[in-house]
Amino acid sequence: MIIVSEECVRTVLTEEDGFAAVEAVFAAMAHGDAYNFPVIREAIGHADALYGFKSGFDRAGLALGLKSGGYWPGNAQKGIPNHQSTVFLFDPDTGRLSSIVGGNYLTAIRTAASSAVSIKHLARPASRTLGMVGAGHQSHFQVRAAVRQGNFERVVAWNRHPEMLDGLEKTVTGLGLTFERVEPEQLAARADVIITITSCHEPLLMKEWIRPGTHLACMGTDTKGKMEVDPDLVAACAVFTDEIAQSVSIGEAQHAVGKGLLSEAAITPIGDVINGTQAGRVSEDQITLFDGTGVGLQDLAVASAVARKAEEQGLAQQAGL
Incomplete structure (x- = not known):
């Protein structure tokens, strides 16, 4: 299993990577090769926060996993982004956790790529x-x-x-x-x-x-x-x-x-x-x-690209389960 920190995501992820991943996964969704699971998004009753999960499986890109996170409106006053999230990727052949990827910068890139x-x-x-x-x-x-x-x-x-x-x-x-x-x-x-x-x-x-x-x-x-x-x-x-x-x-x-x-x-x-x-x-x-x-498939597609690049460049942290 590898861990790709927020700092590492910022180092390896380019806007071109995000655009290519999002465009490809939209095409895969339309082909029926990728599908999202139902979204869970709830107010947690603390800090005015919304929290939830987005997940899915891209059979074409072999990306399986979920993004966990939400929106904390008071974070700006603390000097940190209001949106906080982490992406978890799993091996689609075994179900084993393969990567944990910081999701904050990734979410910003994939949202912009979508528009x-x-x-x-x-x-x-x-x-x-x-x-x-x-x-x-x-x-x-x-x-x-x-x-x-x-x-x-x-x-x-x-x-x-x-x-x-x-x-x-x-x-x-x-x-x-x-x-x-x-x-x-x-x-x-x-x-x-x-x-x-x-x-x-x-x-x-x-x-x-x-x-x-x-x-x-x-x-x-x-x-x-x-x-x-x-x-x-x-x-x-x-x-x-x-x-x-x-x-x-x-x-x-x-x-x-x-x-x-x-x-x-x-x-x-x-x-x-x-x-x-x-x-x-x-x-x-x-x-x-x-x-x-x-x-969720946007996040998984971009996170998969990030995980591959980070591992190839020797920047990902290796971790045991």
């Missing part, structure tokens, strides 16, 4: 302005991953706490892009691609604000009750997702489906677009939306 995959396959090639709704820790990963997939020239951004935009501006300008702070309605009117990455329970973007041809990647809604965009907007889009079951139960689509505005049958797995079995964007004016709920 980047959607931008590659759904956004208009002519997109030049990226809109960011949210400026927390994850937003920096989102911007860097998005920029790799397009020819963006500028970022327009909004955050409920404006002072947090200072850090995001440094990241954006460091990438050679211009940065502007705007209100949500202005952001929607100017952005070609919009990434939402908040923990809100109310719509921040309304249907009538979004212009034709926009691609939205809604990455913050991963729990029942959360919401980032107007359900009428979701219903007006061509909707794609990582996994339909999670999209309609804990993802951004939960509200539109619950109100009868959108049917489950109208949602397309992004893996089908990657595999070429379903169409992605069909016109320049179409509004597309990717509902990124975050599936």
Whole structure:
């Protein structure tokens, strides 16, 4: 068995690794070669924390395991990330524990990779302005991953706490892009691609604000009750997702489906677009939306790649059971 620490994950895991692993596992899911197990996510009644498990098996990549972790909202005041998680990988031939991998940096990379995959396959090639709704820790990963997939020239951004935009501006300008702070309605009117990455329970973007041809990647809604965009907007889009079951139960689509505005049958797995079995964007004016709920297979795929690299480079810690 090997242990790959958070520090080691940061050393060996690249954004390219994360993107390749996530794109491949989405394709495997659509082929029926990989599947997620039901998610467990609960409030523990202490520290306002949410804790749970995401697990699954990728038969194509031979990744079996689970991610254990959650969200501790008070961690920021302690100088540590609010999201805390660890990935456990098992040998699919024997069931023996094979790797323990730090999951915090890994989760940030795989979440950003997911939206980047959607931008590659759904956004208009002519997109030049990226809109960011949210400026927390994850937003920096989102911007860097998005920029790799397009020819963006500028970022327009909004955050409920404006002072947090200072850090995001440094990241954006460091990438050679211009940065502007705007209100949500202005952001929607100017952005070609919009990434939402908040923990809100109310719509921040309304249907009538979004212009034709926009691609939205809604990455913050991963729990029942959360919401980032107007359900009428979701219903007006061509909707794609990582996994339909999670999209309609804990993802951004939960509200539109619950109100009868959108049917489950109208949602397309992004893996089908990657595999070429379903169409992605069909016109320049179409509004597309990717509902990124975050599936366990993403974590397992990226953790497997990390474990292999760490062992090959002699950076993993060997441990007995």
